[in-house]
Amino acid sequence: MLNPDLVGRTVPGTTSTTISQESIDAFARSLGETNTEVAPPTYAITITLEQSQSLLQSSGLDWSRVVHGDQRFVIHQPLVAGDVVRCDSTIESARVVAGNEIVTVRADLLKESECVVSTWSTLVFRA
Amino acid sequence: MRRLNLVYIGISRMSTFAVGQELTPTTFVINRAKLVDYANASGDQNPIHQSEVFARSVGLENVIAHGMYTMGLAGQYVSAIAGNSSRVKELSARFTKPVVVPADTDVELIVSTTVIEVNPDSARLEITATCNGVKVLGMAKALISL
Numbered sequence: 001m002l003n004p005d006l007v008g009r010t011v012p013g014t015t016s017t018t019i020s021q022e023s024i025d026a027f028a029r030s031l032g033e034t035n036t037e038v039a040p041p042t043y044a045i046t047i048t049l050e051q052s053q054s055l056l057q058s059s060g061l062d063w064s065r066v067v068h069g070d071q072r073f074v075i076h077q078p079l080v081a082g083d084v085v086r087c088d089s090t091i092e093s094a095r096v097v098a099g100n101e102i103v104t105v106r107a108d109l110l111k112e113s114e115c116v117v118s119t120w121s122t123l124v125f126r127a
Numbered sequence: 128m129r130r131l132n133l134v135y136i137g138i139s140r141m142s143t144f145a146v147g148q149e150l151t152p153t154t155f156v157i158n159r160a161k162l163v164d165y166a167n168a169s170g171d172q173n174p175i176h177q178s179e180v181f182a183r184s185v186g187l188e189n190v191i192a193h194g195m196y197t198m199g200l201a202g203q204y205v206s207a208i209a210g211n212s213s214r215v216k217e218l219s220a221r222f223t224k225p226v227v228v229p230a231d232t233d234v235e236l237i238v239s240t241t242v243i244e245v246n247p248d249s250a251r252l253e254i255t256a257t258c259n260g261v262k263v264l265g266m267a268k269a270l271i272s273l
Contacts, residue, residue, distance in 0.1 A: 023168075030168035031196075031203045032155065033212070041202040041215040045195050046169050068194040070266070072219035078212060120219075 002059055002094045002103060011055055013087040013110075017047050021081035038078035044117040045071070048107035051087040052121055056103060059091075061125050069102065069122035077116040085109040085116065092120070099127030144242050144250050144273070150208055152239035155200045157192055157228055165196045179230065189229050194222035197236060197263055201254050204238045208252070209271035216249065216272055221265035226258050234258060240269075248273055 019039065027043050028036045057063050079085070090106045102124050109117040162176050171193055174181040182190045198220050206212040228234050237257050244251035254267035 026168040027199075030161070030164040031199045033203045033206065035206075035211055037211070038213045040199065040212050041206065041218045042195060042199040049195075050170065068222050070219070070221040071195065071198060072217070074217050075215060078215075 007091050007094050010090040016084050016086050019083045038080050048119045051089050052105040055089045065126045067124045069124045072120040074118045101125040144245050148242045150240050153204050155236040157234045189227050192226035201238050205269040214272045217270035220267035223265040224263045226263050
């Protein structure tokens with residue numbers, strides 16, 4: 001059970017990720033996308049989900065029981081190779097339904113101090 | 128003024144967009160090799176997307192595709208409609224049913240969309256993604272810039 005005090009708190013990312021053309025190319029190729037001038041719309045998940053995972057694991061949730069419930073992306077500026085981004089994570093909500101813990105995590109990718117992509121992941125930790 | 132705008136939009140590439148319009152569906156083929164490619168490209172190496180033994184051990188009927196792979200394909204479809212990925216402003220979906228991917232099998236994912244809102248500089252799309260006739264994404268929507 002997640003500590004309710006964690007809900008609403010933003011945990012700033014401590015490391016930066018430099019986005020490479022190679023990683024955009026590989027991600028795009030796996031989806032059959034040939035234009036790799038900018039990253040595909042769902043590319044941010046490669047950065048945000050890992051951050052959300054470490055945040056939730058350190059909060060005591062068992063990642064081996066997780067199911068992805070829903071996902072949302074808001075892209076203010078498409079990611080391109082050379083972007084250096086930091087990922088801030090916020091647990092926006094947590095509730096228990098039929099023994100399953102349902103957690104929504106927002107992750108903001110910041111380029112310098114500007115938010116370029118926000119993602120919301122709803123994760124279901126099965127009882 | 129508004130009428131003048133419409134005249135300009137009318138001659139642009141996006142002139143065909145109208146509320147209620149259904150755009151041509153695309154069929155994506157999903158198989159085990161593609162799940163491995165996606166796992167490597169995305170970093171999501173959860174074994175439920177690669178190992179039948181593991182998938183069954185956690186109560187699944189077989190290996191399932193990453194929800195984000197299915198959503199990624201829907202995103203690729205939306206990018207193609209929009210012209211390119213830089214025009215995709217929002218994308219959201221609920222993972223309602225798993226896409227089961229048995230060994231040595233090509234599974235077809237059919238993605239289609241309906242235009243639900245048209246603004247001077249953007250359009251909102253409702254996306255449908257089905258596998259063997261079953262909807263695998265729920266509440267799937269995108270906002271694209273025109």
